[in-house]
Amino acid sequence: MAVLRHLFAAVALPVTLLLLLFLFRRHHQKKPHLPPGPPGWPIVGNLFQVAFSGKQFTQYVSDLIPIHGDLFTVRMGVRTLIFIAGANLAREALVEKSLLFVNRPAENPTRSVFSCNKLTVNSALYGPEWRSLRRNMVSGMLSTSRLREFSDVRRAAMDRFIDRIRAEAASAGGAGAVWVLQNARFAVFCILLKMCFGLELDEETVVLVDALMKKVLNTISPRLDEFLPLLRPFFSGKRAEAMEVRREQIETVVSLIEKRREILKSPRDYPGAAAFSYLDSLLDFQIEGRNTAITDVELVTLCSELLNGGTDTTATAVEWGVAQLIDKPHLQQRLFEEINAVVGDDDPRPVTEKETEKMVFLQAFVKELLRKHPPTYFSLTHAAVKPEKLGGYDIPPDANLEIYFPAISEDPRLWSKPEEFDPERFLTGGESADITGVKEIKMIPFGAGRRVCPGLAMGTTHITLMLARMVQAFEWRPSPEAAKVNFGSKLEFTVVMSPPLRATVVPRK
Structure with missing residues (x-):
């Protein structure tokens, strides 16, 4: 015992001195000059203020803009969130200093399991791995030429989509009512499944895989222990649930991968399969640096990244678009007249995506839709490569840099009557907007700069074609339960209507 006491005394003094030195250096270490923000509590920061505010997170953020300006900080436990709410600052971060803010922040353990430790285009750190993954996704699936190859897939999915709406309306007891988001999501998912795996799948399988992907998105949504890691022992059950969802995802998707491998071995035995798929580009792909x-x-x-990235965003935009067409019948009538002018009044054939490119009002409508109702209110989170400056403030590399889209797309300094939904602003109104963010930043629903969403062209193609086909086939009216559209919203993976939009359809022909 005496030996132990002497040993303890010998060790305790230097350990104590090192601890005091660490605390002294930490106390006197220069703190970064962060953007202003609401005062928070020790350890938890603003976490409980957000949780008990009684507001949706988007509204909480929006309410801080008049107080703190276009750049402000919110501390959520161990996470520091820095919000950009102005066009000039967004351009500085995403375009002018794109190489400085091109990274992604650290992920929570659950999300890392689903992303294979950031092995996706959206989550990968900036570097050779990200460049090779993105290059392959664009050339392998999202380039203009590749998208054209799947025009027949989109046409078939749209035919199925319209038939599905017609059948649902007919089964609604004569009311002709349909759920818009549910049907739009099914149609988009059919397209993406064929693009991803080249498989012709029955409706039951499509619904099953779609539900699974939705479950994945819900599983990786932020949890309290992501902001306060000391609470992780209390979330062991949630982690176990997440691992079970991951197992189910792997089992289901690997079965689709194996089916594609069989097709590639003997394509003549599968006449309904696509000649090419996104999976094909990955099977023999070598990631740079590996x-x-x-x-x-x-x-x-x-x-899964391709499927999840292109489904909810497109379906959500279509739901908001139909809501605006119902709320403003004159816009719906004008769009219908433009379709007839291009296709022909007496021509019963469906409008094609090539024809939608000629429809000036339709293009303006979709642009206004993405301005007023961006599918997501925040960009995918950015992070600084190393300590950097933005707007005169310090941005640490471990901070989450969030771009809040509505603050830009509804900024009265940039737009005339931004609260109004008015496609005419892009026609006779003389207003302009480059949704890529290359020429200007006034609305960036797909982000901007080096990490702009690679699916921008695909997303706008799907939204435009779906709305054109829906208006050509049906007149859209309020649901039997409500005389007016409820434009309430809630934040899921995307910003969806709350309650979901149920509409009455009247077949045109």
Whole structure:
């Protein structure tokens, strides 16, 4: 015992001195000059203020803009969130200093499991791995030429979509009512499944895989222990649930991968399969900087990224678009007349995506839709490569840099009557907006700069074609339960209507 006491005394003094030195240096270490923000509590920051505000997070953020300006900080436990709410600052971060703010922040453990430790285009750190993954996604699936190859897939999915709406309306007891988001999501998912795996799947399988992907998105949504890691022991059950969802995802998607491999071995035996798919580009793909091939589990992650990235955003935009057409019948009538003018009054054939490119009012309508109702209110989170400056403030590399889209797309300094939904602003109104953010930043629903969403062209193509087909086939009216559209919203993976939009359809022909 005496020996132990002497040993303890010998160790305790230097350990104590090192601890005091650490605390002294930390106390006197120069703190970063962060953007202003609401005062918070020790350890938790503003976490409880957000949780008990009684507001949706988007509204909480919006309410801070008049107080703190276009750049402000919100502390959420161990996470520091820095919000950009102005066009000039967004341009500085995403365009002028794109290489400085091109990274992604650290992920929570659950999200890392689903992303295979950031092995996706959206989550990868900036570098060779990200460049090669993005290059392959664009050339392998999202380039203009590749998108054209799947025009027949989109046409078939749209035919199925219209038939599905017609059948649902007929089964609604004569009311002709349909759920817009549910049907739009099904149609988009059919397209993306065919693009991703080249498979012709029955409705039951499509619904099953779609529900699974929705479950994945819900599973990786932020949890309290992401902001306060000391609470993780209390979330062991949630982690177990997440691992079960991941197992289910791998099992389901690997079965689709194996089906595609069978098709590639003997394509003549599968006449309904696509000649090419996104998966094909990944099977023999070598990621830059890696010596190993992509595993099946990683293929699951990369394929799921394409499916999840293009489904909810498009379906959500379509739901908001139909809501505006119902709320403003004169816009619906004008769009219908433009379709007839291009296709022909007496021509019963469906409008094609090539024809939608000629429709000036339709294009203006979709642009206004993305301005007023961006599918997501925040960009995918950015992070500084190293300590940087933005707007005169310090941005640490471990901070989450969030761009709040509505503050830009509804800024009265940039737009005339931004609260109004008015496609005419892009026609006779003389207003302009480059949604890519290259020429100017006034609305960036797909982000901007080096990490602009690679699916921008695909998303706008799908939204435009779906709305054109829906208006050509049906007149859209309020649901039997409500005389007016309720424009309430809630934040899920995207910003969806709350309650969901139920509409009455009247067949045109």
